[in-house]
Structures are given as structure tokens and as C-alpha cells.
Amino acid sequence: MLYSEKVMDHFQHPRNVGILENADGVGEVGNAKCGDIMKIYLKIDNGIITDVKFNTFGCGSAIATSSMATELIKGRHVSEALELTNKAVVEALDGLPAHKLHCSVLAEEAVKAAIKDYYDKNGIEYDHSMFPDCENCEGCQM
Numbered sequence: 001m002l003y004s005e006k007v008m009d010h011f012q013h014p015r016n017v018g019i020l021e022n023a024d025g026v027g028e029v030g031n032a033k034c035g036d037i038m039k040i041y042l043k044i045d046n047g048i049i050t051d052v053k054f055n056t057f058g059c060g061s062a063i064a065t066s067s068m069a070t071e072l073i074k075g076r077h078v079s080e081a082l083e084l085t086n087k088a089v090v091e092a093l094d095g096l097p098a099h100k101l102h103c104s105v106l107a108e109e110a111v112k113a114a115i116k117d118y119y120d121k122n123g124i125e126y127d128h129s130m131f132p133d134c135e136n137c138e139g140c141q142m
């Protein structure tokens, strides 16, 4: 079977789909390779991600990885969420076919973009090298 049961489950029943009004951080990223878009909304209280929602206009793998990513960061501190890698999301889904790995990059980038937005809105200092600019991100070159 091409896709794991977990991938199929998250694709067919994605968790945390939607929009959060008054989100503390919003991140929107696109995949240059396929044109898919993901938007993630975070509610953050004292540095803890208390709620998260996402909207993905993308393929099944993008939906499954977005869904899993929201589950992995919910209830976590933003500093932990920043460490979330697309690899960890793929592992949590029991893998993705190699030609679909690029889809998982969307979720990692959207989480990072939303946290950066939260930092910017709240005047929180951060290390700018943690957020490589889009043009130089290898995600689009995969």
C-alpha cells in the first residue's frame, strides 16, 4: 500500500481544520513546486499553544501532514513547536512515499511562519536565522 493507515486516516478525517478568529499568530506558506497553499492559526497563552487550526488547499499528503502537525504542537510551548521538523511529522504518520515528502515541508514552514508572526506582533526578540527567507529555503527545491 502506497500510504500508511495513519496518512489515510488524517487525510480522510483531518484534525483541527478551520480558522481561529483573533489568532495570536497566522502563517501562510505555499509550495512553489505544486502551487498548494497552507494557512495555520495559533492561539498562544503565556508561550503555550492552546489552540491551533489549519486550512490547506493541497494534496492528500499535505492535508495529512498539516493535520498531524497541528496535533503535535497543540499544548506545546512555542519553542518546542519551532523544533518540529517535517521529518518528525512524516515519522508520526508512519512515512510518506518519497515523491510526496516535499508536501510535508508545507506544515513545518507554516508552523514556523505563524510563530514568527506571533513574535513580530508581540515585539518578542528572536534569532532571525531561525526563519530562513523563502527564496533560500530548500523546501521549494526538493
Ligand code: FES
Residues within 6 Å of the ligand: 031, 034, 035, 036, 058, 059, 060, 061, 062, 102, 103, 104, 106
Ligand atoms: Fe502539493 Fe503535495 S503535491 S503539497
